[in-house]
Amino acid sequence: MIFFALSTFCCEVAAKEGEGDLEKGISYYENRYTWVPNFSSHPENVDLSIKHLEKAFQDPETRESAGEHLLWAYFFKAMFICEDHACKKQVFADGKSLGEKLIKEYPDNINIKFGYSTNLGKWSEINGLFASACQGVAGKIKSTLDDAMEIDPNYEDGLAYRLKSILYYKAPYIPLMVPWANKDEAFEMSRMTVKKWPNSIGNFLTLGELYYWDENYTEARKVFIQMQKLEPRRDHYILDQYEKDKAASYIDEIDRLLAQSKLD
Numbered sequence: 437m438i439f440f441a442l443s444t445f446c447c448e449v450a451a452k453e454g455e456g457d458l459e460k461g462i463s464y465y466e467n468r469y470t471w472v473p474n475f476s477s478h479p480e481n482v483d484l485s486i487k488h489l490e491k492a493f494q495d496p497e498t499r500e501s502a503g504e505h506l507l508w509a510y511f512f513k514a515m516f517i518c519e520d521h522a523c524k525k526q527v528f529a530d531g532k533s534l535g536e537k538l539i540k541e542y543p544d545n546i547n548i549k550f551g552y553s554t555n556l557g558k559w560s561e562i563n564g565l566f567a568s569a570c571q572g573v574a575g576k577i578k579s580t581l582d583d584a585m586e587i588d589p590n591y592e593d594g595l596a597y598r599l600k601s602i603l604y605y606k607a608p609y610i611p612l613m614v615p616w617a618n619k620d621e622a623f624e625m626s627r628m629t630v631k632k633w634p635n636s637i638g639n640f641l642t643l644g645e646l647y648y649w650d651e652n653y654t655e656a657r658k659v660f661i662q663m664q665k666l667e668p669r670r671d672h673y674i675l676d677q678y679e680k681d682k683a684a685s686y687i688d689e690i691d692r693l694l695a696q697s698k699l700d
Contacts, residue, residue, distance in 0.1 A: 437454070441698065443616075445466070446652055446699060447562075449684065452584065456490035456492065456498065457488040457489070457491040457498070457502070458489070458492035458495075458498040458501055458502050458505075459494070460484075460488040460490070461484075461485045461486070461487075461488035461489035461491075461502065461505060461506075461509075462485070462489075463485075464481045464482070464484040464485035464488065465481070465482065465485035465489075465505060465509050465512075466485060467506075468481045468482050468485070468512070468674075469673060469674060475580050476635050477674065478698060479513075482509055482512055482513050483513070483517075485505075485508065485509050486509050486510070486513065487503055489502045489506040489509060490506065493506060495635055498628055499540075499541075500541070500542050500548075501541075501546065502543060503534060503537075503548065504537045504538070504542075504547045504551060506534060506536060506550065507531055507535055507538070507547075507551025507552060507554075507555060508546040508547075508551050508579040510527050510528070510530050510531035510534070510555060511528075511554050511555050511558070513527050513673075514527035514528045514531070515558070515678075516674060516675075516678065521559075521562070522648040522671050524558075524562060525559075525562050525563075528555050528558045529559055531551070531552070531554075531555025531556075531559070532552075532556050532559045534552075534697060535551060535552025535553075535555055535556060536552070538551075538552065539552050539580065544587070544650055546584050546587045546588055546591060548582050548601075549581075549583060549587075550582060550584055550587075550591065550592070550595060550596075550599075553577050553580045553581055553584070553599060554579075554599070556576065556577055557577055557599065557602070557603070559573075560573045560574070561587075561606075564675050568582055572613070572680070574603060574607040574614050574617075575613070575614065577599075577603055578600065578603060578616065581596045581600050581603070583588060584596050585597075593629070593633035593636040593638070594628075594629040594635060594636070594639065595638075597625045597626075597628065597629045598625075598626070598629050598636075598638060598639055598642050598673055600622075600625055601621075601622040601623070601625040601629070601642055602622070602642060602644065602645075602646075603621035603622075604616070604617055604618050604621050604622035604625070605619050605620070605623075605646055605649065606649075614681040619646075619650070622646060623643075623646055626639070626642050626646050627644040629642070629643075630643050630659075634642060635666060636666075637663060637666045637668065637669075637676045637679050638675075638679055639678045640659055640660075640662060640663035640666065640683075641660075641663060641682065641683055643658045643659050644659035644660045644663065644683060644686065645686075648686055648690070649657060653690045654694075656686065656690060657686075657687060657690045657691075657694075660683040660684070660686050660690075661687065662689050663679075663683045664680060664683065664684065666680075668680065688694065
């Protein structure tokens, strides 16, 4: 994904005089990209958002909301702004540490549960899935997602099912520690999310990736091609377009692999 050249004058957030850090933090995050006159990405606004949200997090009156938004700001920064491994690792670690505090303080906040799960999941990938599983990380993610599903199984087009399908596929089967890891169940959950939420780009990407990881390239390609017909959501444009671009890269790689297999 290509970030457009920054233009400071057009990405100023209309923060009113007297706004608190929470409002400023949310406003900066919501202005991480703009549509007028053309689509432009403003990653510096994410850092400004984090700066204000971290301040608001210290205020008991705004702590919960600030923490909730801060988890997603960390995730967005690590995914789309950090340019090197060390940066991604540190920011996901920040999200992991913050999430561990927040889920204890606010056990009924579903946004916090998902924010924590996504940061923790990415942190575990960077630090090694097997090592993380042995540390109990996989179990923590599953438990958090199970709790979230009890609150709202339809959250963000079945995001819990999507994340659990990836977890069930990637987590190493370890008796007594990770006995629930099961690729067949991963596929079952992923196919269900695509069927129930057919306009979700992310759900299609996950199903396609499961097929790809399973080396079923023909089925993976079908899913990635179908996914290209979907339009990115306006309020999640960067994430959705990133996932479409990722699917396009998978298609190119699959075509290369299939062509090579014919030659062999």
